[in-house]
Amino acid sequence: xxxxxxxxxxxxxxxxxxxxxxxxxxxxxxxxxxxxxxxxxxxxxxxxxxxxxxxxxxxxxxxxxxxxxxxxxxxxxxxxxxxxxxxxxxxxxxxxxxxxxxxxxxxxxxxxxxxxxxxxxxxxxxxxxxxxxxxxxxxxxxxxxxxxxxxxxxxxxxxxxxxxxxxxxxxxxxxxxxxxxxxxxxxxxxxxxxxxxxxxxxxxxxxxxxxxxxxxxxxxxxxxxxxxxxxxxxxxxxxxxxxxxxxxxxxxxxxxxxxxxxxxxxxxxxxxxxxxxxxxxxxxxxxxxxxxxxxxxxxxxxxxxxxxxxxxxxxxxxxxxxxxxxxxxxxxxxxxxxxxxxxxxxxxxxxxxxxxxxxxxxxxxxxxxxxxxxxxxxxxxxxxxxxxxxxxxxxxxxxxxxx
Amino acid sequence: xxxxxxxxxxxxxxxxxxxxxxxxxxxxxxxxxxxxxxxxxxxxxxxxxxxxxxxxxxxxxxxxxxxxxxxxxxxxxxxxxxxxxxxxxxxxxxxxxxxxxxxxxxxxxxxxxxxxxxxxxxxxxxxxxxxxxxxxxxxxxxxxxxxxxxxxxxxxxxxxxxxxxxxxxxxxxxxxxxxxxxxxxxxxxxxxxxxxxxxxxxxxxxxxxxxxxxxxxxxxxxxxxxxxxxxxxxxxxxxxxxxxxxxxxxxxxxxxxxxxxxxxxxxxxxxxxxxxxxxxxxxxxxxxxxxxxxxxxxxxxxxxxxxxxxxxxxxxxxxxxxxxxxxxxxxxxxxxxxxxxxxxxxxxxxxxxxxxxxxxxxxxxxxxxxxxxxxxxxxxxxxxxxxxxxxxxxxxxxxxxxx
Numbered sequence: 001x002x003x004x005x006x007x008x009x010x011x012x013x014x015x016x017x018x019x020x021x022x023x024x025x026x027x028x029x030x031x032x033x034x035x036x037x038x039x040x041x042x043x044x045x046x047x048x049x050x051x052x053x054x055x056x057x058x059x060x061x062x063x064x065x066x067x068x069x070x071x072x073x074x075x076x077x078x079x080x081x082x083x084x085x086x087x088x089x090x091x092x093x094x095x096x097x098x099x100x101x102x103x104x105x106x107x108x109x110x111x112x113x114x115x116x117x118x119x120x121x122x123x124x125x126x127x128x129x130x131x132x133x134x135x136x137x138x139x140x141x142x143x144x145x146x147x148x149x150x151x152x153x154x155x156x157x158x159x160x161x162x163x164x165x166x167x168x169x170x171x172x173x174x175x176x177x178x179x180x181x182x183x184x185x186x187x188x189x190x191x192x193x194x195x196x197x198x199x200x201x202x203x204x205x206x207x208x209x210x211x212x213x214x215x216x217x218x219x220x221x222x223x224x225x226x227x228x229x230x231x232x233x234x235x236x237x238x239x240x241x242x243x244x245x246x247x248x249x250x251x252x253x254x255x256x257x258x259x260x261x262x263x264x265x266x267x268x269x270x271x272x273x274x275x276x277x278x279x280x281x282x283x284x285x286x287x288x289x290x291x292x293x294x295x296x297x298x299x300x301x302x303x304x305x306x307x308x309x310x311x312x313x314x315x316x317x318x319x320x321x322x323x324x325x326x327x328x329x330x331x332x333x334x335x336x337x338x339x340x341x342x343x344x345x346x347x348x349x350x351x352x353x354x355x356x357x358x359x360x361x362x363x364x365x366x367x368x369x370x371x372x373x374x375x376x377x378x379x380x381x382x383x384x385x386x387x388x389x390x391x392x393x394x395x396x397x398x399x400x401x402x403x
Numbered sequence: 404x405x406x407x408x409x410x411x412x413x414x415x416x417x418x419x420x421x422x423x424x425x426x427x428x429x430x431x432x433x434x435x436x437x438x439x440x441x442x443x444x445x446x447x448x449x450x451x452x453x454x455x456x457x458x459x460x461x462x463x464x465x466x467x468x469x470x471x472x473x474x475x476x477x478x479x480x481x482x483x484x485x486x487x488x489x490x491x492x493x494x495x496x497x498x499x500x501x502x503x504x505x506x507x508x509x510x511x512x513x514x515x516x517x518x519x520x521x522x523x524x525x526x527x528x529x530x531x532x533x534x535x536x537x538x539x540x541x542x543x544x545x546x547x548x549x550x551x552x553x554x555x556x557x558x559x560x561x562x563x564x565x566x567x568x569x570x571x572x573x574x575x576x577x578x579x580x581x582x583x584x585x586x587x588x589x590x591x592x593x594x595x596x597x598x599x600x601x602x603x604x605x606x607x608x609x610x611x612x613x614x615x616x617x618x619x620x621x622x623x624x625x626x627x628x629x630x631x632x633x634x635x636x637x638x639x640x641x642x643x644x645x646x647x648x649x650x651x652x653x654x655x656x657x658x659x660x661x662x663x664x665x666x667x668x669x670x671x672x673x674x675x676x677x678x679x680x681x682x683x684x685x686x687x688x689x690x691x692x693x694x695x696x697x698x699x700x701x702x703x704x705x706x707x708x709x710x711x712x713x714x715x716x717x718x719x720x721x722x723x724x725x726x727x728x729x730x731x732x733x734x735x736x737x738x739x740x741x742x743x744x745x746x747x748x749x750x751x752x753x754x755x756x757x758x759x760x761x762x763x764x765x766x767x768x769x770x771x772x773x774x775x776x777x778x779x780x781x782x783x784x785x786x787x788x789x790x791x792x793x794x795x796x797x798x799x800x801x802x803x804x805x806x
Contacts, residue, residue, distance in 0.1 A: 130574050161598050162589055167570045171533050171729050172622055181623035183726035186565055186674065195564050197674050200726075219575055219646060220584035220805055242727065243622060271589065271600050323586035323603075324645065324805070326574050402623055402727070 002387040005096045006104040007114070009042035014249075014381055014390020017041065018258075020092055021234070021249035021391070024073055025120040035072040035123050040249055040392075041096055043117050050113040056095060056102065059087040073127045074250070078214045078233040079329030085214075085233065089254055122248035124175050125236075126212060126330030131168040132320060133208075133240060133334035135159075136311040138264070140339040143351040160268060163311035163319050168334065172243040176394045182372060182401045183242045199401040202356070203370045206240040206337040207288050207347035207378055209306055211313050212250050213331040217321055225276045225318035229253065231327065232313055235282075235306075237378045237394035238334055241370075246332075247378070247394035255389050259283045259382040264310045273322055274315050281307045284391075286338060286380040288347075290362050293373025293397075299362045302352060304338050304345040306380070372400045405790040407501040410517070412445035417784055417793020420444065421661075423495055424637070424652035424794070427476055428523040438475040438526050443652055443795075444499055446520050453516040459498060459505065462490040476530045477653070481617045481636040482732030488617075488636065492657055525651035527578050528639075529615060529733030534571040535723060536611075536643060536737035538562075539714040541667070543742040546754040563671060566714035566722050571737065575646040579797045585775060585804045586645045602804040605759065606773045609643040609740040610691050610750035610781055612709055614716050615653050616734040620724055628679045628721035632656065634730065635716055638685075638709075640781045640797035641737055644773075649735075650781070650797035658792050662686045662785040667713045676725055677718050684710045687794075689741060689783040691750075693765045696776025696800075702765045705755060707741050707748045709783070775803045 003017035015021065020039045025047075027033050036049040051057065052069035061084045062068070068077040068084075077084070095103050103109055135141060138155070145154025158164070174180075182203055186195040214233040217223050223231055235256065237247035263279035284306035291298035316333050337347040346352045349369050353360050356368035370376070375397040381390030406420040418424065423442045428450075430436050439452040454460065455472035464487045465471070471480040471487075480487070498506050506512055538544060541558070548557025561567070577583075585606055589598040617636040620626050626634055638659065640650035666682035687709035694701035719736050740750040749755045752772050756763050759771035773779070778800040784793030 130572055158589075158591075158598070167572055169533055169570055169728065170573070171619075171731050171734070172727075174622070181727050184625075185726050186561075188561075194671070195561070195674065197676060216574075219577070220802075222587075222805075268597070271598065273600060323588050324575075324584050325572065328574050331574070399623075402625075 003093065004098040005041060006098045007042050007044055007096060013042050014388055014392050015040040015042055016387045017093055017096055018384060018387050019251060019255045019389045020089060021251045022074055022125060023248045023250065024123045024125050026123060027115065028119050028121050037069045037074050037077065039092060044114050045117055045120055047113045047115065054109060057088065057091055059091055061087050074125050075127055075330040078126065078212060081215045082230055085252060086254065122175060124173065124246065125248060125250050128170045128173055128330055128332055129328045130331045131170050131173060132165050133168045133336060134163050134165040134311065134316055135336040136163055136309045137336055137339045138310040139308060139341055140337040140347055143339060143346065147350065147355050163316050168244060174243050174245055176245055176247050178245065178396060179399045180242050180396050181399050184401050203398060204241060204349045205288065205370065205376045207286060207302065207304060208238040208240050208337060209235050209335045210238040210246060211235055211333040213327050214329060216328040217326055219326040220324040222321040222324065223317050225274060225314055228314035228317035231317050237380050237391045239376060239378055239394055239396060240334055245394055245396045247391055249392050251389060251391055256282050256382065258384060261307050263312050274318055276314055279312055281309065281312060283307050284380050284382050289377040290367065291375040291377060292363055292365060295363055297363060298377060301360055302344065302346055304340045304347055306338060308338060308340045309335055370398050372398050374398050408444060408499045409501045409507040410445050410447055410499060416445050417791055417795050418443040418445055419790045420496055420499055421787060421790050422654060422658045422792045423492060424654045425477055425528060426651045426653065427526045427528050429526060430518065431522050431524050440472045440477055440480065442495060447517050448520055448523055450516045450518065457512060460491065460494055462494055464490050477528050478530055478733040481529065481615060484618045485633055488655060489657060525578060527576065527649065528651060528653050531573045531576055531733055531735055532731045533734045534573050534576060535568050536571045536739060537566050537568040537714065537719055538739040539566055539712045540739055540742045541713040542711060542744055543740040543750060546742060546749065550753065550758050566719050571647060577646050577648055579648055579650050581648065581799055582802045583645050583799050584802050587804050606801060607644060607752045608691065608773065608779045610689060610705065610707060611641040611643050611740060612738045613639050613641040613649060614736040615639065616730050617732060619731040620729055622729040623727040625724040625727065626720050628677060628717055631717035631720035634720050640783050640794045642779060642781055642797055642799060643737055648797055648799045650794055652795050654792060654794055659685050659785065661787060664710050666715050677721055679717055682715055684712065684715060686710050687783050687785050692780040693770065694778040694780065695766055695768060698766055700766060701780060704763055705747065705749055707743045707750055709741060711741060711743045712738055773801050775801050777801050
């Protein structure tokens with residue numbers, strides 16, 4: 001089964017023709033090359049600026065807006081909306097298919113537009129205006145509440161009435177592969193002793209995914225929950241630790257459509273502005289690995305799934321805008337830590353080690369929290385019929401605090 | 404006293420030659436004109452793109468970087484740092500002075516570069532990557548704590564150890580004069596009854612000022628508190644309500660230098676990373692007026708001063724970056740509501756009406772909180788010897804929630 005491309009795609013690849021995730025790349029040794037939009041296909045990237053300049057985005061919408069692929073980020077393209085996204089997907093699936101000669105039989109165009117993935121550097125796919133981080137996993141909310149406030153009423157009273165979130169910082173969002181310095185700050189050890197200063201002692205990862213916002217809305221004009229999916233372009237992997245790390249490839253909702261599943265049952269029933277006609281979730285298997293410094297192998301520390309989330313992406317959009325808040329193309333929504341119901345599916349070390357009381361085995365050692373030199377690797381994929389729609393990896397290594 | 408310009412500047416003007424605040428404007432009826440940096444002088448704006456294109460920024464730093472005034476925002480200029488800011492100030496003070504013929508005697512250049520202030524539209528001066536809102540007034544912290552948690556220990560224990568802040572949203576920051584729709588959302592009336600949905604019933608203003616960040620810092624590399632002033636370009640007025648409104652003119656720290664005063668005494672003494680060799684504040688008188696819909700006159704509702712803040716701007720920069728967080732040119736730091744010690748100097752209606760229990764007289768009516776149609780006008784200035792260094796106004800009107 002599976003669609004067939006003239007480019008070789010391994011059976012285990014995250015990036016078959018069914019996926020075509022979007023990113024922004026720069027040739028590793030390309031002096032003077034500016035960043036440009038691309039899609040992943042097997043072990044290659046297809047440079048969309050070359051495809052656009054060659055006039056191959058010839059559908060009714062993109063032939064007029066094909067300069068969206070001549071930008072240094074994807075903001076303009078994601079702002080165009082779903083009809084343009086569908087047109088682009090259809091154009092690219094045809095262009096890359098085994099039966100289509102246009103690119104397949106044009107050696108010079110292939111040479112210019114197709115680059116081996118290991119010859120490019122991936123950059124943040126959008127300029128992120130604002131980053132909101134939700135708290136949408138009930139299991140995570142329950143575990144954190146139990147650890148910090150005890151097992152009686154661990155989940156805040158309002159949690160079941162609305163998707164809680166906080167506003168995160170955009171400047172410190174970095175692309176997968178970027179080192180993360182251990183933060184320093186104040187802490188208070190016991191009782192009434194004064195605060196002391198030093199490196200963070202309980203540095204954690206948080207397994208999340210992030211939605212990339214497509215078209216925005218005007219200030220003062222909320223998005224209806226039943227139209228909210230038109231404002232979501234796709235998903236990436238995310239590690240919400242000291243800085244926030246994103247995976248480079250945005251997997252579109254179109255590519256995820258075969259993996260739709262029912263959303264969590266919501267009781268109490270939400271207020272009308274959050275009550276959707278159809279409530280969707282996505283079946284995306286997620287894993288986190290830790291690789292200590294100097295080790296060849298990593299240990300898997302959790303297996304979770306995006307479908308464990310209680311609040312849906314569309315409810316997040318509706319709630320975020322109900323007060324009149326405006327979204328802009330390229331904004332991101334973090335899901336919050338994605339914990340499943342079983343202890344092996346918890347999404348952060350705080351839960352996995354129960355605040356350090358149950359150390360975790362990592363290779364031939366143990367971990368309560370992250371140590372300097374640890375590399376954290378998040379991966380995620382959906383299993384289709386003889387193909388995967390995958391997200392690649394989201395990685396980062398902890399380096400010591402700067403002195 | 405006062406410096407003399409060939410442009411007439413009223414004695415009460417906020418914008419004499421001593422000020423020269425920076426903004427971004429667009430001619431009101433200028434089709435095809437893009438936004439461009441400018442400074443205010445009396446009732447005029449000086450278009451810096453014209454001055455730059457005419458080669459008049461001829462100092463050693465700006466002759467190389469004068470395309471910073473050919474941008475649609477001030478980010479590039481504020482990113483250049485204090486030596487370039489001083490050079491620009493010196494060039495412009497000379498160019499606009501009564502004794503200098505270059506612009507004074509060149510009718511065609513005057514025509515092109517000087518526009519009456521009422522013939523331009525002011526825009527947000529920088530593209531704001533991130534907006535952090537502090538909570539730096541001890542009087543405000545004490546009043547809010549007393550109202551919500553009672554008079555015993557009204558101020559959180561950690562408040563005296565570090566400048567507390569939250570991360571605000573950049574997309575909904577608007578320029579002075581923009582209407583603000585009353586937000587809608589969930590509220591919980593009494594006891595255990597379920598939440599209900601509707602327009603906000605206690606809509607407030609918050610009198611704040613915002614610092615505009617100049618050069619940024621690298622992720623993972625904190626800014627030393629004694630070098631932090633090099634990262635602050637200037638200040639604007641700010642109203643932190645449903646959206647956040649900024650005044651258009653950034654008054655530079657150079658223009659504010661004559662109004663420096665001692666900072667608040669800090670007890671307990673802060674940790675070394677917050678302990679500065681010299682701790683400065685600024686004596687800036689602030690007022691808030693409310694003008695109900697259909698009224699010609701407004702009522703003054705509070706008189707406060709920037710100098711009432713406990714934590715300094717430089718401490719805010721040092722604390723914000725100590726965990727490795729990176730700042731970028733054009734970011735803003737809200738001060739938090741600026742309340743003084745006396746009830747007439749409180750910075751928001753929550754405090755002024757003590758959560759609605761003591762309604763305030765506004766013209767021939769009263770206010771507990773803001774009503775639809777109310778215009779809120781913030782103004783601020785420093786009194787020099789026969790001149791003012793002022794901020795103009797920061798205004799906005801409440802309009803009903805959209806249905």
